[in-house]
Amino acid sequence: MTRLSSSPATRGGAMRPPGLGWAAPATLFFAVFAIIPLIVMAWLSFTTWSGIGSPAFVGSENWERLVADPAFQQILWITVVITLAAILVQTPISLLLGVWAAGGGRTRAIVSAICFVPLLLSSAAIAVLWRGLLDPNFGIPGELSDLFGGSGNVFASQWSAIIVLTFVSAWQYAPFHTLIFQGGARAIPAVLYQAAEIDGAGKVRQFFSITLPQLRNSLITSLILGVVGSLTTFDTILILTRGGPGGATTNTAYFMYTTGFLSFDFGMGSAAATVLVIAASLISFFLVRSTGYDRMTSEKEGV
Amino acid sequence: MNSTRRRVRLGSGIIATAAAVALLAGCAGPAGGDRPEGEIHIAVYGSGDVSIEQDTVDRFNETSDVKVILDPLPGGDNYQQKLRTIMGTNSAPDIFFNFGSGSIEEYVDAGLLMPLTEFIEKDPQLESAFLPSVFDGARLDGVPYGIPMRPVQxxxxxxxxxxxxxxxxxxxxxxxxxxxxxxxxxxxxxxxxxxxxxxxxxxxxxxxxxxxxxxxxxxxxxxxxxxxxxxxxxxxxxxxxxxxxxxxxxxxxxxxxxxxxxxxxxxxxxxxxxxxxxxxxxxxxxxxxxxxxxxxxxxxxxxxxxxxxxxxxxxxxxxxNPSNYYSVLQATRYPDTVRDFLKLMYSPEVAQAQLATGGLPATTTAAELIPESAAPEFVQFTYDLVAAAPNFQLSxxxxxxxxxxxxxxxxxxxxxxxxxxxxxxxxxxxxx
Amino acid sequence: MRRGHNYLAGAAAGVWLLIIAIPLYAMVSSSLKTRTDFSNSGPLALPTEPTLQNMLEVIASSFPRYLLNTAIVTVAVVALVVALVVPLAYVVVRNRGRAVSTIFRVFLLGLAIPVQAVAIPVFYLISIAGLYDNLIGVILPTAAFCLPVCTLVLSGAMRDVSPEMYEALALDGGGSFRAFWTLAVPLSRSGIATIVVYSALQAWNGFLFPLVLTQSVDTKTIPLGLFDFQTQFSVNMPALMSAVLLSTIPVLIVYLIARRSLVQGLMGIGGK
Structure with a gap:
């Protein structure tokens, strides 16, 4: 009766495993609509193409221009700033809210239900909403000019425009990260807290010595999704600031869009997109490796 | 050893997917090259004037077998860019709004636009009905590429x-x-x-x-x-x-x-x-x-x-802007319909509709029509300004x-x- | 579960609640105002004479068409994703061969590919294929970029189906196909719900692909329609806010009806 033994090595023993054919449709589809575009992107970055006619090979010209362009270094810097700001603001908020919401009770359920709403709205809807509310002449700053100071034009300076972007992105994404932490916090065994209470540990101490370490995996998940998401912020920038004032909030994704679809330098735009892919992959790889997330998933996968 | 095996597998994977793409492109290819049947599309700058253009289109469609479809693109600073994106695709419009001069130069160079010389030979009014200075705004190297379609601006x-x-x-x-x-x-x-x-x-x-x-x-x-x-x-x-x-x-x-x-x-x-x-x-x-x-x-x-x-x-x-112009895609399927539609641009109906919103028509008859305007004082001012101007600089x-x-x-x-x-x-x- | 009260976190949650709720309130309230009322009282005051005029104005525009387009895209994307990911997740969990694990790794790598990066090549390929300004051209890449997350989520859920059940089925003489329909699919319903929710939200809210792959009213989706509204009516705040509000109503209705499974579904994306 070895067939009934369920040691990991012979798991699913009797049945022949399903063949590769089951994976073929998804793999082929993904290859055609995601992998091939990536290859085409890399190829386009070595061509010049204006959208009319066919791309012409120009070697490394786009790359040389991109590397030499001081504006592109500023764009990379802005990308980093916007990403870091988003993570630094939304992670603590969602962590606190998630842990708080994990506790039961009617109030918490209602508050969570309302705070969840932004997650349902498209980033376009959210950006349009905030653009309207923050309009210097016809929105809230016009009404509460004391609060916003001076002209109330929050889109006029680099730092205030970045604050707006950070705030709106926290408004939009904190609910999702809250959910991650809420799920994680619910899974923490209550015994740990009971033991801590017997030891006389206060709430704050419990948070740092039990909750936080136990939420390690949730934190890593939230960070990876947050970083890759913020790195490629686009809709919000297009609608809220149009990369302005004067390019001061133009990140790599927005630069890719304007270079390609507004200035018709698709070769250069592709080079910028390639930088974006490389950066996103490297950062994910680094985060995954340095946090041991891959070991965590491979345990889960059993691969 | 492992990595070589993986590389081989990756290589064959790429070949397989490339084949799939070729197959896909093969199926879709002919469909992409063809222009739609029974209709012509007009891309215009989406602003208040679109209602005038829609009326003109509706009037034209009453008697035409080939139907004209008006596609207003969102106005603002992105009209030219959106148009430029579309011009390279299978959705390029048969007729499109433009600003003449530099705004159509690239399309002319790429051979995308139809010189309107033949149209004008068949119907001289397509040129002679308009103020020469305005009409010339869409002339490149002596060849006319556009018919004025909005007021003088x-x-x-x-x-x-x-x-x-x-x-x-x-x-x-x-x-x-x-x-x-x-x-x-x-x-x-x-x-x-x-x-x-x-x-x-x-x-x-x-x-x-x-x-x-x-x-x-x-x-x-x-x-x-x-x-x-x-x-x-x-x-x-x-x-x-x-x-x-x-x-x-x-x-x-x-x-x-x-x-x-x-x-x-x-x-x-x-x-x-x-x-x-x-x-x-x-x-x-x-x-x-x-x-x-x-x-x-x-x-x-x-x-x-x-x-x-x-x-x-x-x-x-x-x-x-001397005016805005309709230019014609060389590849259009129905040049005769296009020509008939363009004739409406010097029709009294279009001129009257423009006058009703304070616009000065680009036709030679504009001066006589001013008293009929809903805002004669404003249109007269525009007319005098344009008529007396030693130079009219395009944006x-x-x-x-x-x-x-x-x-x-x-x-x-x-x-x-x-x-x-x-x-x-x-x-x-x-x-x- | 923790007992007792954490006042600090409670206060923070209260502040955050206001930050979330005030803009939502301003959206609803502005959409019910006349333009004069809005320019006199601003976005925060209650409407003096509530009106549905703005909503009707939006409904009378091309909005219903955008709604239909968005619904078509959403249904098609969800159907594609489910049809592709469910068998894939099944084979990832049940087949322990090298080829399958390589495929799975490729999908994991796909998690790091930002949609934004492929806008230009996708535009290029879609226009060569003659699918520019065609909803199919939007559906295909949108679905493709849902695959990595969905594969990860669903294979996680399917792994929870215990091996013993497959063995029992095998004793009955069942094969892979029967195991798929009678075990894997029914027992990973919550995982499937998650990928449905995820891909539906991605498709419903998608912005970039519609932006670069469509142009006419016939193919416009709601997020893009909102962007156009904003360009054309940035000063007509009541109409603009009505459009935003109307764009969210379908999702809000789903949320009210199926809040629990929606929340559970989204929690599933972050891992359990």
Whole structure:
């Protein structure tokens, strides 16, 4: 009766495993609509193409221009700033809210239900909403000019425009990260807290010595999704600031869009997109490796 | 050893997917090359005038077997870019709105546009019915590529009569008077000049007029023709320093970069008396009329751009768009239908519809039709301005090829917000 | 579960609640105002004479068409994703061969590919294929970029189906196909719900692909329609806010009806 033994090595023993054919449709589809575009992107970055006619090979010209362009270094810097700001603001908020919401009770359920709403709205809807509310002449700053100071034009300076972007992105994404932490916090065994209470540990101490370490995996998940998401912020920038004032909030994704679809330098735009892919992959790889997330998933996968 | 195996597998995977793509492209290929059957598409700039164009299309479709479909693209600073994107695809429109000149140069060079010579041979009125100076705006190397389809659109000053009366001032005739008025208005807590800076092209109109008044019309003609040294001239520097002076006085307030003309922002500021002047195209009359007919009839003033003492440019010179044009895709399936449709552009119905919103038709009969207009005073003013103008400078962003427009827009915005100084601006213009 | 009260976190949650709720309130309230009322009282005051005029104005525009387009895209994307990912997740869990684990790794790598990066090549390929300004051209890449997350989520859920059940089925003489339909699919329903929710939200809210792959009213989706509304009516705040509000109503209705499974579904994306 070895067939009934369920040691990991012979798991699913009797049945022949399903063949590769089951994976073929998804793999082929993904290859055609995601992998091939990536290859085409890399190829386009070595061509010049204006959208009319066919791309012409120009070697490394786009790359040389991109590397030499001081504006592109500023764009990379802005990308980093916007990403870091988003993570630094939304992670603590969602962590606190998630842990708080994990506790039961009617109030918490209602508050969570309302705070969840932004997650349902498209980033376009959210950006349009905030653009309207923050309009210097016809929105809230016009009404509460004391609060916003001076002209109330929050889109006029680099730092205030970045604050707006950070705030709106926290408004939009904190609910999702809250959910991650809420799920994680619910899974923490209550015994740990009971033991801590017997030891006389206060709430704050419990948070740092039990909750936080136990939420390690949730934190890593939230960070990876947050970083890759913020790195490629686009809709919000297009609608809220149009990369302005004067390019001061133009990140790599927005630069890719304007270079390609507004200035018709698709070769250069592709080079910028390639930088974006490389950066996103490297950062994910680094985060995954340095946090041991891959070991965590491979345990889960059993691969 | 492992990695070689993986590489082989990866290699075969790529080959397999490449084959799949080839297959896909093979299936879709022929469909992509064909033009749709039984219909022609017209792309237009989505603004208030679309209703006139829709009426024309509806009228045409009543008797035509091939149906015309109007596709308004969202207006604002992105029309030309969106059009430019579409022109390279299977969705390229049969007929499209454009600004003539540089805005269609690339398409002409790529052989995408149909020379309208044959159309005109069959129906000479397609050319002779329009004012020659306007018609020539879409002539490249002597070949006509566009038929005027919207009113003549010079840019000039609009103002709120009530605000000027309250401030006890007359419309300024000279630059000096304008500066004085600006200071008075600022002291009254009113933004002197409304500017739709978010759209960027309204900002550009200030450069167009300053360069014309200070340096004369030849400078930009030389620049577009390729002589970039003109940007370094003393006149160029002077035009920029005059503008800088105006901006630094606070003439445009401090949130113009968030105000949109297309979205209705600058117009509303002037209507509400929060701003006194606005430099805009003649289409602004129609926009104000739609928003508030009473205000437009009673309080909306208009005047030429002020003269500049000691400048090279004639105070009669104007800038703007001679008109907008319909150009035709070479590949269109139904050239005869297209020609028949274009004939409507000189029909009395279109001219009357344009006059009803304060537009001056681009036809030779315009002068006689003015009394029929709903706003004869305004249309007469436009007509006199255009008729007397020694030079009508096409907007810079349309004189240059479309791909340069974004660079120009960013430069004028940055100059106005102070992020670019005169030398920086000149460097950008020389790089075009 | 923790007992007792954490006042600090409670206060923070209260502040955050206001930050979330005030803009939502301003959206609803502005959409019910006349333009004059709005310019007199601003976005925060209650409407003096509530009106549905703005909503009707939006409904009378091309909005219903955008709604239909968005619904088509959403249904098609969800159907594609489910049809592709469910068998893939099944084979990832049940087949322990090298080839399958390589495929799975490719999908994991796909998690790091930002949609933004492929806008240009996708535009290029879609226009060569003659699918520009065609909803199919939007559906295909949108679905493709849902695959990595969905594969990860669903294979996680399917792994929870215990091996013993497969063995029992095998004793009955069942094969892979029967195991798929009678075990894997029914027992990973919550995982499937998660990928449905995820891909539906991605498709419903998608912005970039519609932006670069469509142009006409016939193919416009709601997020893009909102962007156009904003360009054209940035000053007509009541109409603009009505459009935003109307765009969210379908999702809000689903949320009210199926809040629990929606929340559970989204929690599933972050791992359990």
């Amino acid at each position: 010079p840019v000039f000053m609009f103002y709120n009569k009530d605000v000027l009366a309250e401030a006890g001032m007359e419309p300024p005739q000279t630059w000096e008077e304008l500066l004085t008025d600006v200071d008075i208005l600022i002291n009254m807590g009113i933004t002197p000049i409304a500017l739709g800076g978010a759209d960027k092209w309204p900002t550009l109109t200030w450069f167009q007029y300053m360069y014309d008044r200070v340096a004369g019309p030849q400078l930009i003609k030389d620049a577009v023709a390729g002589d970039t040294s003109v940007w370094d001239s003393d006149e160029s520097h002077q035009a920029l320093s005059e503008l800088r002076d105006l901006i630094d006085r606070g003439a445009f307030g401090d949130s113009f970069d968030s105000v949109s003309f297309v979205g209705g922002g600058s117009g509303q500021l002037m209507r509400e008396g929060r701003a006194a002047f606005e430099l805009q195209g003649s289409w602004n009359y129609g926009s104000q009329l739609t928003a508030d007919p009473d205000f437009t009839a009673n309080s909306l003033g208009f005047m030429p751009f002020p003269a500049f003492d000691g400048g090279e440019g004639d105070p009669g010179n104007i800038v703007g 810079w962003d349309q004189a240059y090829p479309t791909a340069k427009a974004t660079t120009i827009h960013n430069a004028v915005e940055d100059f106005f917000t102070g992020r670019l100084d005169a030398d920086g601006f000149i460097a950008v213009m020389k790089s075009l």
